[in-house]
Amino acid sequence: MPGYGFIHDKLEIKFLILYIAARVIEPVPFDTMLDLTLCDDAIDYFDFSECLADLVRTEHLDLKDDKYAITEKGLRNSRICESSLPYSVRLRCDKNIADCNRKLRRQSQVKASHEKRLNGTYTVNLSLSDDMGSVMNLKLMAVREDMAKLFEERFLKNPEQLYGKIVSLLLSDEEPEDGPENFI
DSSP states (O other): OOOSOSOOSHHHHHHHHHHHHTTSSSOEEHHHHHHHHTTSTTOOHHHHHHHHHHHHHTTSEEEETTEEEEOHHHHHHHHHHGGGSOHHHHHHHHHHHHHHHHHHHHHHHEEEEEEEOTTSOEEEEEEEEETTEEEEEEEEEESSHHHHHHHHHHHHHOHHHHHHHHHHHHHOOOOOTTOGGGOO
């Protein structure tokens, strides 16, 4: 049984879904759209699922690679209908969308992956970008897959710290103890 909330019918759920889809910075999967839409206690899973499918069928939303994106038609209708959503729902929704957009932006700016080489070792690819473009692309060799995964995990926790340490080392005037000729 739906709880008490401000959204009372399926048309309002559709307005809310379009409102959300118009504000996320990139296409999102079903679960993310569901989490963002359940900002009102009166919405339940089954009504949401039905409304989302209707919006895809009527071409207000596009479903590609299991991600939902708003279409031009959906954007036009969202602009027209968004004022009919209760103000408190829009406020709560805007806060949740801002959090979601921060996470999406972060995911697109920090990437880590690994691939197996022919010799049995692994290449770990670590990259950090900002709004202007690439900040760092680093490829490392790892002898085992568990090491490659550990490199990725630690990089993803704080890529800026690793970048800062690399820059500090590169800008340092100190020579290695053995001298540069003994490095290789």
